[in-house]
Amino acid sequence: MDGGLSFMKRGEKLDNKTLLIIIGAVLAFVLLIPVINLMSGKKGGSLLRMPGIFTQTITPGPPKDSLAEVPSAYTNNVVLRIPILMYHHVGPLPGKPDALRKDLTVSSEDFEMQLAWLKAQGYESITLSDLQLFFQKKFSMPSKPVIFTFDDGYDDVFAYAQPLLKKYGFKGSYAIITQFPGITMGTNTYASWHQIKGAVKDGAEIVSHTQDHFDGTDKKYSDSFILQNYTDSIKDIKNNLGNNTTVLIYPYGHYNAHLIDLAKKAGFEMGVTTNFGKSVGLNNLMEVPRVRVHGHETMETFQKLINE
Numbered sequence: 001m002d003g004g005l006s007f008m009k010r011g012e013k014l015d016n017k018t019l020l021i022i023i024g025a026v027l028a029f030v031l032l033i034p035v036i037n038l039m040s041g042k043k044g045g046s047l048l049r050m051p052g053i054f055t056q057t058i059t060p061g062p063p064k065d066s067l068a069e070v071p072s073a074y075t076n077n078v079v080l081r082i083p084i085l086m087y088h089h090v091g092p093l094p095g096k097p098d099a100l101r102k103d104l105t106v107s108s109e110d111f112e113m114q115l116a117w118l119k120a121q122g123y124e125s126i127t128l129s130d131l132q133l134f135f136q137k138k139f140s141m142p143s144k145p146v147i148f149t150f151d152d153g154y155d156d157v158f159a160y161a162q163p164l165l166k167k168y169g170f171k172g173s174y175a176i177i178t179q180f181p182g183i184t185m186g187t188n189t190y191a192s193w194h195q196i197k198g199a200v201k202d203g204a205e206i207v208s209h210t211q212d213h214f215d216g217t218d219k220k221y222s223d224s225f226i227l228q229n230y231t232d233s234i235k236d237i238k239n240n241l242g243n244n245t246t247v248l249i250y251p252y253g254h255y256n257a258h259l260i261d262l263a264k265k266a267g268f269e270m271g272v273t274t275n276f277g278k279s280v281g282l283n284n285l286m287e288v289p290r291v292r293v294h295g296h297e298t299m300e301t302f303q304k305l306i307n308e
C-alpha cells in the first residue's frame, strides 16, 4: 500500500500512465464478472428455480431479494418464506353492508392495484398444491412466490377476482364449501359449479373448505361426522371437477391437534389456517399461516404486509 501511494506521488507523466493501467485493469475485471458467475453457475434471482430433485450440488444462499430461506442444501428442513394471501370477497359491496362485510370485501380496483404491484415486484403465483409438491421435491419454486387464496367460494371472486388474476398471469386458490355452490344466504351468493369449472379451465385451484362450513372445534360434532364431512367434501370436488384435493382450509380458521388427526385420516395433507405468518415447512404443513388482506387496505399497508 505504501509503495503504491509513494509511486502515485511521483511526476505527472507517470501518474497518467498509471491511471490508464488502473482503469484498464478495473474495466477488464468488471467485464469478466458475468463470465465468472456463469462458470460458477450463479444466475441472479433464479437460485430456487431448480429442475427435478434438489441435490447437494446446490449450495449457495438465496439471492438478496428472495423470500426463501435456503439452507446449505435442499433438505427436509427447508422453511419457505411465502405470502399466502387470504381474501373473501372481491368486487362491489352489497347495499347496507355491515362492518364485517366491509372488512371482508376488497374492491376490484384495490385488488387490481395489488396485482399490478406484485407483478411489478416480480412475484409469481403458485398454488397450494405446488407448495405441497415443493416439499416432495417435485416443484421448482420461483424466487418470489405468492399464493392467492379465497375462502368460502363466493360468486364475486369468480366474477371479479378471477378475470383480473388471469389478466396478470396469476392463479387463484379457491376454498369452496362443497354443498353451497349456487345458493344464496343473506347477502352472500356462492359460485355455481359452472362458474367454478370456468375458473378451473383458467388454471384456478379448488380446495376444500368442508361441505357446510362447520366449526370442527365445536364439541357438538362427533368424530364420525367430522371424518364423513371431510371425506365427502373431497368426493364433492372430485365428482364435480374431476380433481382430487388434499388441501383443507379450516372454517373460521379453527383447528386443534385432534382435528388435524381427523383431517389426515380423511386424506388431507395440508391444512391452512387464518394465523398470521409467512413461514411454511414440513413441520407446519397442517397449520399453514396466511396474510389476511382487509377491505380497508391501502397500497401502503398492503406493501407493508408483503414486505415486512
Ligand SMILES: [Zn+2]
Pocket: 151, 152, 209, 213, 250, 251, 252
Ligand atoms: Zn370460511
